[in-house]
Amino acid sequence: MPWQKTFTLPEHTKGMHLVTKEVVKECEAGLKGVDIGIFTLHCLHTSAGLTINENCDSSVRTGMWCPIE
Template sequence: MWYQKHIIISAKPRGFHLITEQIISALPQIRSLDVGLLNLFITHTSASLAINENADPTVRSDMEAHFNVLAPENAPYYRHTYEGPDDMPAHIKSVLLGASQTIPISKGKLALGTWQGIYLCEHRDHASERTLIATLQGE
């Protein structure tokens, strides 16, 4: 079985946001799969997807703080600056974290670890809604 769906995530402030439940709610087809894969792909260059800690919110704020050190705003060597000081750092963060995640499906559930959740990593100060393409494969 193959299934694909576009999932719209409402605009979020800059930071790391848990979207696991939103993904599961948008894809009830997961429950019908004994074994499979979910691929999530974000169709943007200034946001990304990650899997990490789902319990302690300080992990998400620490991730934001650390990535702001890795890709600071207003670096004097940036040439791509016409969309604002957060734009080039957003592209760098997106490349570092990536545009997709693949998650196993086992017995009708995402086979995430106990403390794992799916993050939308929003790297812009004033982002719009984000589009994910979810592709399910399995039986």
């Protein structure tokens, strides 16, 4: 059964931030009882982006950061 929710994440400083806990908390009701499916997360912010790093090690966050000079 399709499920949709719009929510706002807390404001963060410039950089990469883990938001998994916040996303799961906001989407708990829609994920309840789901064993398999497709999860689409859409970022409406014009200058933010999402990356998914399944099973990555902690160095991925620092290795991907490219500051604007």
